[in-house]
Amino acid sequence: MKRICLITGATSGIGEALAYQLSSLDYKLILCGRKQSKLDKLQSDLSSQTEIITLNFDVRDREDVLEAIHTLPDEWKKIKVLINNAGNAHGLAHFSEAEIDDLNAMIDINVKGLMYVSKAAIPLMIQNAPGHIINISSIAGKNTYKNGVIYCASKKAVEAISEGLRLELLDKEIKVSNIAPGLVETNFSMVRFKGDETRSKAVYEGYTPLSANDISDLIVYILQAPTHVNIADVTILPTSQASSTDLIKRKSF
Numbered sequence: 001m002k003r004i005c006l007i008t009g010a011t012s013g014i015g016e017a018l019a020y021q022l023s024s025l026d027y028k029l030i031l032c033g034r035k036q037s038k039l040d041k042l043q044s045d046l047s048s049q050t051e052i053i054t055l056n057f058d059v060r061d062r063e064d065v066l067e068a069i070h071t072l073p074d075e076w077k078k079i080k081v082l083i084n085n086a087g088n089a090h091g092l093a094h095f096s097e098a099e100i101d102d103l104n105a106m107i108d109i110n111v112k113g114l115m116y117v118s119k120a121a122i123p124l125m126i127q128n129a130p131g132h133i134i135n136i137s138s139i140a141g142k143n144t145y146k147n148g149v150i151y152c153a154s155k156k157a158v159e160a161i162s163e164g165l166r167l168e169l170l171d172k173e174i175k176v177s178n179i180a181p182g183l184v185e186t187n188f189s190m191v192r193f194k195g196d197e198t199r200s201k202a203v204y205e206g207y208t209p210l211s212a213n214d215i216s217d218l219i220v221y222i223l224q225a226p227t228h229v230n231i232a233d234v235t236i237l238p239t240s241q242a243s244s245t246d247l248i249k250r251k252s253f
């Protein structure tokens, strides 16, 4: 029987790559995102492969998140897998100069958004255990860097939530995994740099960054681990990267 998987941030990057990949495996998909046109495209591209439901909400909107998940048709409430992927960086500036709206956005999306979705989905997952939650953190959740104080803080919060939920869900047969990617070439930098293409492109030049597919391959690997194995915490980096701040450019790998 196909398992129901809910993916946030499914309309681009890692979430979108994962939606395509899981559609050809044993999953029915609840795809969540803010852009209805992208959700419609995913539905039309993937519905020949598997059953899809789309939920259009912004993870920042507590009422919308709770209502969308609580009003799923009963058969779709049997969520087995939750991929907390929605997340963004807004700006890259010294804390004292950063826009407060940017700082709020990162806390609201990366921390509170993940909290709202989890709060709605976890009770359903407990009723339908066993299950698996995968939170997408960042290398920024492992090493803090200058000009990214609140982004790093938001990802440290994701790390703590992964750790805490793993403890609380231990006796509920729900695995919790945390993935901390380094530099992945998606629209992440375009969002961080507010559409500045030159600055965004430069982030991924001179080395081979990870792709969204690299991360979705890892997610599939984690999901397919045997029942007795929980891959609890994985850091995944381009070969050219060793930490948030150590990156070798102009190398052939």
Ligand code: 8X3
Pocket: 137, 138, 139, 140, 181, 182, 183, 184, 244
């Ligand atoms: C994205 C990776 O290095 O820009 O989370 O923080 S980094």
